[in-house]
Amino acid sequence: MNDLTNYKPNEMEAEKASNGYLMSLIALMAGMPLPIVNLVATMIFFLANRKAPYYVRWHCTQTLVSQLTLLISNSIGFSWTMAIIFGNTMLTNSYIGYVITILIFNIVEFSFTISAAIRTRKGQHVEWWFWGTVTNLICKP
Amino acid sequence: MGKAILQFLVLTAIFLAVWFGLSRIHYVQYFHLDNISSRTEKKVGDLIIEQIKRTNREIETDSATQALDDIKYRLCTDNHINPDHIHLHLIHSDEVNAFALPGDHIVIYTGLIDHCDSASELCGVLSHELAHLQLHHVTKRLANEIGITVLAAAAGNGNSVVISKIIKMLSSTAFERQQESDADEKGVEYLQHAHINPKGFADLMLKIADMKADDPVHLEWLSTHPDSKKRAETIMGLINTHHANYSPVIDDNSWQALKDAAANE
Numbered sequence: 001m002n003d004l005t006n007y008k009p010n011e012m013e014a015e016k017a018s019n020g021y022l023m024s025l026i027a028l029m030a031g032m033p034l035p036i037v038n039l040v041a042t043m044i045f046f047l048a049n050r051k052a053p054y055y056v057r058w059h060c061t062q063t064l065v066s067q068l069t070l071l072i073s074n075s076i077g078f079s080w081t082m083a084i085i086f087g088n089t090m091l092t093n094s095y096i097g098y099v100i101t102i103l104i105f106n107i108v109e110f111s112f113t114i115s116a117a118i119r120t121r122k123g124q125h126v127e128w129w130f131w132g133t134v135t136n137l138i139c140k141p
Numbered sequence: 142m143g144k145a146i147l148q149f150l151v152l153t154a155i156f157l158a159v160w161f162g163l164s165r166i167h168y169v170q171y172f173h174l175d176n177i178s179s180r181t182e183k184k185v186g187d188l189i190i191e192q193i194k195r196t197n198r199e200i201e202t203d204s205a206t207q208a209l210d211d212i213k214y215r216l217c218t219d220n221h222i223n224p225d226h227i228h229l230h231l232i233h234s235d236e237v238n239a240f241a242l243p244g245d246h247i248v249i250y251t252g253l254i255d256h257c258d259s260a261s262e263l264c265g266v267l268s269h270e271l272a273h274l275q276l277h278h279v280t281k282r283l284a285n286e287i288g289i290t291v292l293a294a295a296a297g298n299g300n301s302v303v304i305s306k307i308i309k310m311l312s313s314t315a316f317e318r319q320q321e322s323d324a325d326e327k328g329v330e331y332l333q334h335a336h337i338n339p340k341g342f343a344d345l346m347l348k349i350a351d352m353k354a355d356d357p358v359h360l361e362w363l364s365t366h367p368d369s370k371k372r373a374e375t376i377m378g379l380i381n382t383h384h385a386n387y388s389p390v391i392d393d394n395s396w397q398a399l400k401d402a403a404a405n406e
Contacts, residue, residue: 086294090285093165093166093167098164
């Protein structure tokens, strides 16, 4: 919990916070299957709003943190896939299980992002489990 | 900070648990993802034959072709195998070797023909290699050792490095012990159904095993098929005497013509 729980953002703040989440979704559409594109887009938006009000900075940070963790898991999946296609790595049940797992996590993150984009646009504060905790450590008023 | 670390560990544990659970499902087996498509197999086989022909001459004289076709048709038709699907290639080489390739190709080196005293000896080798094809040992081995995606890519772009690797693997290293044993057993079965005396196969293995010490360089087939004496004994044990109405697979003239073609080219 932080000061934002009861904070009521103004129209501009709500829109910018929502855009931070939308930025990662748009980049996802354009960048698949490259995992880095989402992060770059989110990072650019984060840097562009470094001086923005706390509400905006906080949500930009939360979406950036979630993209960072996804980058790690997606990059492993991407490298593994390239090794199978172009290298001598075998297609295994473990690989397919990993791909399905990261797919599930990506879909969950995608759903949460859409939900957060909608709710922050309405002025509601959305704090995710784990990523919200990390954001509280990173982003201070 | 402690809360974040704890949540991170829980999240990691959930991720690993989901991955572990999903990895237990046998996707590769259920969806036959370890099978090479017949198109890829055919394409790879064709590329291999092309590469072999670039370095060694294929003998396609009428006498050689007719003799091999007669042997092939006898072995195949009596075992309900479509002979038009099996492609024999007599390749000029001093190596005493024969091997099966994807796309139902069997390569026979002229060195092997030189060392065979009778057509039944040659039939033994051919029945063994035919068994490897029918039991899908070649495709399984390629899928395991090369990888389906690499094979598919090689079939698409004709990667000569991969093709060379496959040639070396299939021509100079043996299949798994059990696969060799299964091919021996199936080969004897093919011979008996075709009324060809399997003793010729056993005799060839014993003969070449004895000669191995004198000419190790050229006896490639033997070096890739170890324990030849033991296998000869096993083959003799597999022979069912109830099938003993054997007949020559080709006549002496045809056999001599094949030997001459192999020796003269």
